[in-house]
Amino acid sequence: MEINELKRVASQVRRDIIRMVHGCQSGHPGGSLGATDLITALYFDQMQINPAQFRMDGIGEDMFFLSNGHISPMFYSILARRGYFPVNELATFRRLGTRLQGHPTTAEGLPGIRIASGSLGQGLSVAVGAAQAKRLNNDPHLVFVLMGDGEQDEGQIWEAAMYAGAKKIDNLVGILDYNKKQIDGPTDVVMHLGDMRAKYEAFGWKVIELNGNNMQQVVDALRLARQGAGQGQPQLLLAHTEMGMGVDFMMGTHKWHGTPPNDEQAANALSQLEETLGDY
Amino acid sequence: METYEKKDTRSGFGAGLLEAGRHNPKVVAFCADLTGSLKMGDFAKEFPDRFFQTGIAEANMTNMAAGMALSGFVPFTGTFAAFATGRVYDQIRQCVAYSNKNVKIAASHAGVTLGEDGATHQILEDIGLMKMLPNMTVIVPCDYNQTMNATIAAAEYDGPVYLRFGRPKVPNFTPADQKFEIGKAQMIQEGKDVTIFACGHLVWKAMEAAEILKEQGIEAELINIHTIKPLDVEAVLKSVAKTRCVVTAEEHMRNGGLGDSIAQVLALNNPVPMEMVAVDDVFGQSGTPDELLKAYHLDTPDIVEAVKKVIKRK
Ligand SMILES: Cc1ncc(C[n+]2csc(CCOP(=O)(O)OP(=O)(O)O)c2C)c(N)n1
Ligand SMILES: [Mg+2]
Numbered sequence: 001m002e003i004n005e006l007k008r009v010a011s012q013v014r015r016d017i018i019r020m021v022h023g024c025q026s027g028h029p030g031g032s033l034g035a036t037d038l039i040t041a042l043y044f045d046q047m048q049i050n051p052a053q054f055r056m057d058g059i060g061e062d063m064f065f066l067s068n069g070h071i072s073p074m075f076y077s078i079l080a081r082r083g084y085f086p087v088n089e090l091a092t093f094r095r096l097g098t099r100l101q102g103h104p105t106t107a108e109g110l111p112g113i114r115i116a117s118g119s120l121g122q123g124l125s126v127a128v129g130a131a132q133a134k135r136l137n138n139d140p141h142l143v144f145v146l147m148g149d150g151e152q153d154e155g156q157i158w159e160a161a162m163y164a165g166a167k168k169i170d171n172l173v174g175i176l177d178y179n180k181k182q183i184d185g186p187t188d189v190v191m192h193l194g195d196m197r198a199k200y201e202a203f204g205w206k207v208i209e210l211n212g213n214n215m216q217q218v219v220d221a222l223r224l225a226r227q228g229a230g231q232g233q234p235q236l237l238l239a240h241t242e243m244g245m246g247v248d249f250m251m252g253t254h255k256w257h258g259t260p261p262n263d264e265q266a267a268n269a270l271s272q273l274e275e276t277l278g279d280y
Numbered sequence: 281m282e283t284y285e286k287k288d289t290r291s292g293f294g295a296g297l298l299e300a301g302r303h304n305p306k307v308v309a310f311c312a313d314l315t316g317s318l319k320m321g322d323f324a325k326e327f328p329d330r331f332f333q334t335g336i337a338e339a340n341m342t343n344m345a346a347g348m349a350l351s352g353f354v355p356f357t358g359t360f361a362a363f364a365t366g367r368v369y370d371q372i373r374q375c376v377a378y379s380n381k382n383v384k385i386a387a388s389h390a391g392v393t394l395g396e397d398g399a400t401h402q403i404l405e406d407i408g409l410m411k412m413l414p415n416m417t418v419i420v421p422c423d424y425n426q427t428m429n430a431t432i433a434a435a436e437y438d439g440p441v442y443l444r445f446g447r448p449k450v451p452n453f454t455p456a457d458q459k460f461e462i463g464k465a466q467m468i469q470e471g472k473d474v475t476i477f478a479c480g481h482l483v484w485k486a487m488e489a490a491e492i493l494k495e496q497g498i499e500a501e502l503i504n505i506h507t508i509k510p511l512d513v514e515a516v517l518k519s520v521a522k523t524r525c526v527v528t529a530e531e532h533m534r535n536g537g538l539g540d541s542i543a544q545v546l547a548l549n550n551p552v553p554m555e556m557v558a559v560d561d562v563f564g565q566s567g568t569p570d571e572l573l574k575a576y577h578l579d580t581p582d583i584v585e586a587v588k589k590v591i592k593r594k
Contacts, residue, residue, distance in 0.1 A: 024396060026395070026396040026397075027396070069400065094396040094398075094566045094567075095566065095567065096565070096566065096567035096568070096571045096572070096575060097565075097567075098566060100566075101398040101399065101565060101566045102396045102397040102398035102400075102401070102566045103397060103398050103400045103401070105398065105399060105400070107399065107563060107565075108565075116399075116400055117400070118397070118398070118400030118401060119362065119363065119367065119400055119401075120336055121336070150313060150335070150336055151336060153312075153313070153334075153335030153336040153337045154336055154337055155337060155339060155340065182313055182335075182336065183313050183314060183316070183317075184311075184313045184314070184315050184316065184333065189333075190313055190333055190335055191313075191333070191334070191335025191336075191337070
């Protein structure tokens, strides 16, 4: 897809995010807005998928896992806009009886979701397992997984990183939403992450660094990762992002990690985001 | 019924922790990137040297607390109940319960009243997980004041404690100066027709139910089992000898919860008809706290119904 087209999709996804968290007065706008460009490019340009006929087993297609499940509004919007389920269903986000649970779940059978997430630190292990299954099945498709940077505090991430490096899981692409913020504040203050590139490289990964809010760079990095698959190393896109991207008052702070906008704030936010594909 | 100011139990924990910290310089606190949610900010501000931000690393936090407890510190660990228990069960089992270390596991956002975040965060199994561990004391206070006082009592008690509280604002009806006695059931009101044993947020719901029942001529005895373990067996049996039937009410899975503990006591000592208001072997889901209490049959009318049913079985 053309870069400008991808940007138009991303703008609508950002509108959806604001309207969803505003509608139910809960959820996580900050991280969702920051990671929108990455996952828009992934689903609309890079991944080989068949949304019309969702297969839980993902055989014969690329797979994606959202490890940082709290940014579900971004994920739900992209799945709906890509055709996995009706766009109108976004209005049910976090409401009693919805398939769009606060954090992604398989219990309600929402097409596009393959595993529950929300408890942080578990998605990379799942992705490694799925990638290993693809190899046994001689399925050449790739497995992608998005993780938060605060989420990197969890030891399990490094268990999975070590395994993937040691066992050369080279059909796996990790994407790190490197916004340098988590709930209690900047990652530098809460738990200094140190040199993330060096850390993953030391675990045997190939690292591609990029601006995760620059659509051209995102598309290029994802294409580079596909070319780099099958060469004996798992790959990490170290994507520098801005929490709250696209809404001026939500940027440069961790305050919007899990806080919904009120009516006035939502109107202000929406005035900054072009409606490109029609609101749900 | 009297009206009371609504306050969240987690804020009671925050106030109790601060108080315990002022009283005993050995009290220290860990938090895994949820300082605001656990209301640990005041402690962190007043005692920056005794507050440890661990990042999102609950397993590390739990075992670091055990390590500090070795040298006489009284560590509290703070995170959501789901991550305070299930995620670190083996760490708790080996280094806190089995090794019998003086660690206080502070667990917020327990049960369905966590609300919109959904089932991944709404743990309904934690009481069971914790009460199964030898050496572990399990406390589920009912309101702000009681959570504050339970926190202070937990800091004074020597041994592993699991302290469970929640997110929503609920009526704060226990007196601020009421000393919390671990293991001592709290009589809320006496009655002769049925005993309701409740814990946590459902104590208030049970008070509402008792009021409705009174209008219908049923005198319910209501006992707050704020300590699930050790259970006040004497108080349970004494009440049941009088009322001859029991309803339990809790924001937890029926398997492994308060009702399960009471049922054991009754089966072994004095089997009488019993009904349980609890979640019946299903996961939670997103919704508002009030909607969810209704959807999972944990609300005032459910307690009223259970009482009527159990009285018929007498
Ligand atoms: C195991 C676990 N511990 C704690 C939490 C609570 N929690 C939800 S999001 C979050 C911060 C995540 O930080 P990051 O991965 O950087 O995401 P961002 O804030 O950038 O969206 C925390 C601590 C959780 N969901 N899971
Ligand atoms: Mg972050």
